[in-house]
Amino acid sequence: MYQPKGAIGIVVARRKLFRAECQEGENIQTHIRTLTRYRQELASLGSKISDDEFSITILTSLPESWNSFIQGVDTTALSDSTKIISRILEQERRKIAKPSSDDIALAAGKRGAFSRKHSGPKCFRCGKKGHFIRDCPEPESDSSSSDSEEDYPPRRHSKNDKANVVTEIDYAF
DSSP states (O other): OOOOOHHHHHHHHHHHHHHOOOOTTSOHHHHHHHHHHHHHHHHHTTOOOOHHHHHHHHHHHSOGGGHHHHHTOOGGGGGOHHHHHHHHHHHHHHHHHSOOHHHHHHHHHHHHHHHOOOOOOBOTTTOOBSSOGGGOSSOOOSTTOOOSGGGSOOOSSOTTOOOOOOOSOOOOO
16 A cells, blocks of 8 residues: 655654544444554654553544543553553453443333333222212212311401501510
């Protein structure tokens, strides 16, 4: 394959390295191999990338879903790109082995949906299920009338009573 030499070759190789992004669901191992190949291409053109810079480039190229992993990376580990790569690959293995929280929630939701029995509303007048009190076919009995004055205790004050008004100023505070 033809590679441009000189400054343009270095610029093209650097663009490929720094613009590479791993998309969600893409194989991380393949992506890291591609980045490593770009780094070697730069080295063959006489432009070496330090381990610190390569580690940061790898972490920058990871998808947004890796942000919590990136946050946990110690800055002293950046000086060894092989350690960063091995940690990334180990994390990918864990992600593949562990089902996502969305899958777990979906399974739990399906299980719960079939275990519920919906019996409908219950009438508080006749006690039967399937309708509300406003739709009850049974007539309202006199003994169940809760609006009669006899069911309530007598009032202490009549409707004509007025509220007490404070006439003195309280200087207690």
